[in-house]
Amino acid sequence: MSRFLSNKFDRLVPYTPGEQPKNAKYIKLNTNESPYPPTDRACRYAADAATELNLYPDPELSELTSSLAVKLGVEPDELLLTNGSDEILDFAFGAFCDAEHPATFPDITYGFYEVFAERNLVPFEKIPLDGDLNIKVDDYIGIGKNIFIANPNAPTGILLPICAIERIVRSNPNNIVVIDEAYIDFGGESCIPLTKKYDNLIVTGTFSKSRSMAGARLGFGVACKQLTTDLNMLKYSTNPYNVNRMTAATALGMLEDEQIIRERCNEIIDCREYTSNALTALGFTLTSSRANFVFARHKALGGKYLYDELRRRGILVRRFDLPRIEDYLRITVGSRDDMKILIRELTEIMGGANK
Numbered sequence: 138m139s140r141f142l143s144n145k146f147d148r149l150v151p152y153t154p155g156e157q158p159k160n161a162k163y164i165k166l167n168t169n170e171s172p173y174p175p176t177d178r179a180c181r182y183a184a185d186a187a188t189e190l191n192l193y194p195d196p197e198l199s200e201l202t203s204s205l206a207v208k209l210g211v212e213p214d215e216l217l218l219t220n221g222s223d224e225i226l227d228f229a230f231g232a233f234c235d236a237e238h239p240a241t242f243p244d245i246t247y248g249f250y251e252v253f254a255e256r257n258l259v260p261f262e263k264i265p266l267d268g269d270l271n272i273k274v275d276d277y278i279g280i281g282k283n284i285f286i287a288n289p290n291a292p293t294g295i296l297l298p299i300c301a302i303e304r305i306v307r308s309n310p311n312n313i314v315v316i317d318e319a320y321i322d323f324g325g326e327s328c329i330p331l332t333k334k335y336d337n338l339i340v341t342g343t344f345s346k347s348r349s350m351a352g353a354r355l356g357f358g359v360a361c362k363q364l365t366t367d368l369n370m371l372k373y374s375t376n377p378y379n380v381n382r383m384t385a386a387t388a389l390g391m392l393e394d395e396q397i398i399r400e401r402c403n404e405i406i407d408c409r410e411y412t413s414n415a416l417t418a419l420g421f422t423l424t425s426s427r428a429n430f431v432f433a434r435h436k437a438l439g440g441k442y443l444y445d446e447l448r449r450r451g452i453l454v455r456r457f458d459l460p461r462i463e464d465y466l467r468i469t470v471g472s473r474d475d476m477k478i479l480i481r482e483l484t485e486i487m488g489g490a491n492k
């Protein structure tokens with residue numbers, strides 16, 4: 138750190154991303170990426186867009202915005218595209234939270250919420266999950282703070298029903314509720330339709346997980362027009378060209394291939410069930426995940442031990458060194474072949490540990 142860093146960042150601890158190894162020697166099950174590449178069509182569109190990279194992108198991203206708006210069933214001015222959904226989450230902290238409007242979120246959730254709060258100098262309160270790692274909905278009723286909830290939650294994968302989200306939104310009419318739907322395509326129901334009914338709801342989504350575009354960075358937010366206007370103010374005060382041409386073109390291709398994406402999501406869901414059953418048979422207990430990962434802990438072996446053993450055998454998973462979840466592994470549901478290797482290696486580890 139230099140002697141020039143502003144002391145306003147004294148308490149800022151940056152987000153630690155999952156490891157991105159430089160070589161291919163690992164089976165990567167640690168950052169919830171899709172095992173599938175973008176579709177052929179999407180790659181073709183990206184290649185075409187590369188020939189126009191001398192030109193700035195359309196700051197309004199009109200074509201992609203209308204295409205996605207149709208798919209989501211909203212008006213184009215109720216939708217805002219960003220550089221990953223991390224960016225729109227950051228905009229939401231920046232636009233709506235301050236000392237008079239603190240933020241609140243579960244104690245176990247996407248680690249970036251706390252980082253965004255600190256970076257935007259926003260006071261925040263973390264609300265504990267219950268003993269089974271569920272969000273206690275009643276704790277958020279009429280809380281009078283801006284609320285950030287991932288649904289399904291991360292890293293548990295547990296999904297709240299729409300009626301629970303609606304209760305939270307309805308009971309906090311003078312605060313913003315942000316529902317982060319990064320994993321909604323793996324068996325959840327989106328609460329985007331509620332944005333028509335409530336002027337305090339923002340739903341965010343991403344092309345990183347179900348749409349195979351983590352490397353391209355595209356996220357979005359849906360809300361009433363007044364809220365998107367505020368969020369756009371931050372976009373145009375930060376980086377009007379936040380989504381680049383190749384990303385926008387790739388996304389257009391992925392939207393045209395919606396059928397393929399749906400089939401891939403179904404395959405991931407099947408594979409999640411296969412993985413969950415195999416892990417249960419090996420003595421793991423799992424949360425009920427509706428995401429493209431499972432969250433599992435073993436009845437006898439610690440999380441750190443399992444993480445290290447898997448890594449030594451060429452499999453990267455994610456583990457959080459936090460109270461209550463330190464013995465859990467968050468394992469991305471990858472291809473079926475990768476999951477078979479995972480189960481094979483875990484079976485061997487169990488065998489070795491029993492000797």
Ligand SMILES: *Cc1c(COP(=O)(O)O)cnc(C)c1O
Pocket residue numbers: 220221222223224247287291317319342343344345351354355356
């Ligand atoms: C992955 C993830 C995101 C953001 O991903 P982007 O790649 O920035 O779109 C947001 N929220 C949760 C809970 C995530 O897991």
